[in-house]
Amino acid sequence: MTIASETVSLEFKETLAIEAKGLTKKFGNFIAVDHIDLEIKTGENFGLLGPNGAGKTTTIRMITGVIKPTEGIVRVFGIDVMRHRKRVLRLIGYMPQRFSLYEDLTVEENLRLYGRLQGLSGNLLEERISNSLDRFYLREFRSRLAGKLSGGTKQRLALAVALVHNPKLLILDEPTAGVDPPLRRMFWEHFRELNKEGKTILVTTHYMDEAENCDRLALMNRGKIIAMGTPKEIKRKAMGGDLIELSVDGEIVPENLPGVISVHEISDERIVLVVDDASLRLPDIVKAVESSGGKVRMAAPVHVSLEEAFIKFMGE
Amino acid sequence: MIGEGIRKGLRILPIVDKEVRQLLRDPKTILMVLLMPITVTILFGYGYGGKGAGEFPITVVDLDGRDGSFKFIQELKNSRMFRIKAIYKSKGEGFASVYSGKVYASLVIPKSFTEDLILGRPTRVELYYDASNPNTAQLVMQAVGVVTQKYQEWAAEKFGTFAIRPMFYTVYGPHVSKVENFTPTLMALILQMVPTSLISVSICRERERGTFEQFIMTPVTVIDVIFGKLAAYFIATISDAVLSLFTAMLLFDIKLRGSFLNMFIVSTVFLINSLSMGLLISVFSRNQLQAYQASVFIFIPAMLFSGMLIPVDILSREAQIIAALIPMYYFMTAFRNVALKGWDLWMVTDQLVKMNIFTAVFLLLSMRFLRMEVT
Ligand SMILES: Nc1ncnc2c1ncn2[C@@H]1O[C@H](COP(=O)(O)OP(=O)(O)OP(=O)(O)O)[C@@H](O)[C@H]1O
Ligand SMILES: [Mg+2]
Numbered sequence: 001m002t003i004a005s006e007t008v009s010l011e012f013k014e015t016l017a018i019e020a021k022g023l024t025k026k027f028g029n030f031i032a033v034d035h036i037d038l039e040i041k042t043g044e045n046f047g048l049l050g051p052n053g054a055g056k057t058t059t060i061r062m063i064t065g066v067i068k069p070t071e072g073i074v075r076v077f078g079i080d081v082m083r084h085r086k087r088v089l090r091l092i093g094y095m096p097q098r099f100s101l102y103e104d105l106t107v108e109e110n111l112r113l114y115g116r117l118q119g120l121s122g123n124l125l126e127e128r129i130s131n132s133l134d135r136f137y138l139r140e141f142r143s144r145l146a147g148k149l150s151g152g153t154k155q156r157l158a159l160a161v162a163l164v165h166n167p168k169l170l171i172l173d174e175p176t177a178g179v180d181p182p183l184r185r186m187f188w189e190h191f192r193e194l195n196k197e198g199k200t201i202l203v204t205t206h207y208m209d210e211a212e213n214c215d216r217l218a219l220m221n222r223g224k225i226i227a228m229g230t231p232k233e234i235k236r237k238a239m240g241g242d243l244i245e246l247s248v249d250g251e252i253v254p255e256n257l258p259g260v261i262s263v264h265e266i267s268d269e270r271i272v273l274v275v276d277d278a279s280l281r282l283p284d285i286v287k288a289v290e291s292s293g294g295k296v297r298m299a300a301p302v303h304v305s306l307e308e309a310f311i312k313f314m315g316e
Numbered sequence: 317m318i319g320e321g322i323r324k325g326l327r328i329l330p331i332v333d334k335e336v337r338q339l340l341r342d343p344k345t346i347l348m349v350l351l352m353p354i355t356v357t358i359l360f361g362y363g364y365g366g367k368g369a370g371e372f373p374i375t376v377v378d379l380d381g382r383d384g385s386f387k388f389i390q391e392l393k394n395s396r397m398f399r400i401k402a403i404y405k406s407k408g409e410g411f412a413s414v415y416s417g418k419v420y421a422s423l424v425i426p427k428s429f430t431e432d433l434i435l436g437r438p439t440r441v442e443l444y445y446d447a448s449n450p451n452t453a454q455l456v457m458q459a460v461g462v463v464t465q466k467y468q469e470w471a472a473e474k475f476g477t478f479a480i481r482p483m484f485y486t487v488y489g490p491h492v493s494k495v496e497n498f499t500p501t502l503m504a505l506i507l508q509m510v511p512t513s514l515i516s517v518s519i520c521r522e523r524e525r526g527t528f529e530q531f532i533m534t535p536v537t538v539i540d541v542i543f544g545k546l547a548a549y550f551i552a553t554i555s556d557a558v559l560s561l562f563t564a565m566l567l568f569d570i571k572l573r574g575s576f577l578n579m580f581i582v583s584t585v586f587l588i589n590s591l592s593m594g595l596l597i598s599v600f601s602r603n604q605l606q607a608y609q610a611s612v613f614i615f616i617p618a619m620l621f622s623g624m625l626i627p628v629d630i631l632s633r634e635a636q637i638i639a640a641l642i643p644m645y646y647f648m649t650a651f652r653n654v655a656l657k658g659w660d661l662w663m664v665t666d667q668l669v670k671m672n673i674f675t676a677v678f679l680l681l682s683m684r685f686l687r688m689e690v691t
Pocket of ligand 1: 027032050051052053054055056057058059097691
């Protein structure tokens with residue numbers, strides 16, 4: 001009977017890979033994660049951003065169930081992590097922030113150990129090990145102790161181990177920390193491929209250029225989620241809308257132009273406007289200026305970097 | 317159900333495999349497992365009077381003062397086993413030299429020694445020895461026996477006498493125990509110290525190094541962890557039991573009466589007990605240092621109340637109650653009976669069962685309190 005009811009809840013939440021409600025973690029009096037809600041859809045590449053100590057790792061650890069939440073619930077593919085952790089484990093591949101493999105075992109031994117612990121054996125196990133060695137360029141290091149690897153190779157091994165049992169959900173805590181740019185690119189190409197295979201990814205990073213690649217982002221600060229959405233939405237929220245840069249001959253009243261929310265910056269040379277939607281409003285604004293007798297020398301949407309948005313949010 | 321069981325069984329094997337590999341790669345293991353038993357055994361052997369202890373300082377009381385006694389003293393010197401510190405003319409001086417601790421023993425050659433030899437009468441030498449150092453005393457006695465034997469051969473040729481009897485007298489202390497009596501202590505020491513301290517860091521080291529965080533992302537259970545580690549450390553430390561027994565037997569000529577198999581089984585039961593205790597320490601320790609300290613600390617009451625230093629029979633009632641709570645006490649008793657008295661295993665069932673009960677309790681507590689979480 002319990003099986004039937006669980007099937008129902010599974011179907012109901014099928015599209016959600018991760019669902020957290022009121023998730024809270026206190027260390028003594030200190031609240032590391034403060035009642036956060038999170039919904040990550042299957043197949044999404046979801047980025048968790050935030051300054052040091054924001055509570056990203058703590059959140060992730062509660063999702064993987066390696067620490068117990070003080071309050072709230074987490075479900076992974078509809079399964080309660082606290083109550084049925086064992087069933088959840090087969091679905092998750094986890095790469096902790098700190099290198100957590102056995103430094104006194106070789107690359108291959110680590111892969112084999114985790115393959116076996118995940119229940120693989122025989123040909124399938126050998127095949128997976130061999131594939132991992134090739135896929136992450138680890139074959140030449142196969143007999144080297146993990147502790148003797150360079151930082152980037154360690155991260156490659158950690159990713160290989162996280163994927164060894166072919167999980168549906170990948171949770172990666174700063175996978176590219178200490179990794180050089182070419183390898184970072186390789187990692188993100190991998191993530192894109194994995195997304196294409198239908199895998200869901202939850203990733204944290206301090207690199208904003210990486211975060212641009214995510215489908216959706218959540219911005220954390222002091223244990224709370226302060227913004228969530230696509231990179232575009234996040235930027236819009238930070239600035240209060242899209243930015244348009246104008247250079248005009250003649251007098252205009254910027255506030256009266258269509259779609260303008262506020263004036264971001266004004267000087268003799270140029271005006272930067274905040275509008276609700278840049279691509280939609282740009283032609284209207286040009287038309288409005290010209291119909292009021294002015295001449296548009298230049299009009300273009302301003303690119304806002306995620307970094308600017310990030311800093312804007314932190315400043316508030 | 318059966319499939320699930322097999323899969324469970326299969327998850328313990330990779331853990332055992334991993335632990336054994338790590339243990340073999342850790343120089344500390346080799347040091348502890350191989351060197352420690354040999355070193356401790358040798359130290360004990362020499363400290364408590366092994367073969368190679370060199371010359372024993374003794375004094376001689378020559379009440380005879382004629383050819384016969386001169387020849388005997390000469391023979392003592394020739395044996396290279398004794399260093400004669402002084403030759404006295406009265407027993408009182410001889411006693412004093414032993415009482416004061418200056419020498420291990422004083423050998424008294426009686427007044428009529430030469431005369432007895434010439435007349436073909438049975439005669440004797442008397443050895444007054446310090447029993448507070450029982451193993452040395454034992455060796456002095458043996459050595460005197462050898463010298464007497466040699467002298468006897470010489471005397472027999474010359475005077476036709478066959479009977480010089482060495483007489484042994486204790487100067488203080490109870491009846492002497494034999495060298496072999498230290499084997500149980502030695503075994504208890506090695507079979508507790510090495511396994512407990514080795515395994516006591518095993519879980520907290522994983523926490524400290526962060527490897528636990530990845531490890532618990534696999535479907536391993538507390539049973540897998542506890543029994544996987546137990547099995548691996550058992551494989552790594554079982555050589556301790558064999559090694560210590562062999563070292564004792566080979567180096568110090570210790571002749572144990574019990575069958576090797578019986579001694580080995582008793583040792584194994586205690587070894588598993590020590591490992592379980594170490595695991596429990598590991599479950600409760602926050603870091604490796606704490607775990608080491610705990611495994612050393614736990615050794616103190618064990619040493620005091622297990623009969624290692626003082627026989628449990630002569631302890632106070634309260635102390636005897638404490639002894640009953642110390643697994644090492646049962647090991648000491650069982651091993652002594654099996655090794656020295658040659659008892660069969662069934663005769664020490666009581667001790668074996670009690671050790672195993674402690675083992676079970678340690679393991680159950682470990683499983684109960686092992687948190688599959690990071691802290
Ligand atoms: N086990 C713990 N005990 C006490 N405080 C903790 C513990 N773990 C984390 N914290 C605290 O909780 C806060 C959030 O930490 P967390 O590691 O989740 O941050 P983070 O966002 O991952 O930071 P970073 O980007 O530096 O990795 C920090 O202030 C940290 O000191
Ligand atoms: Mg972190």
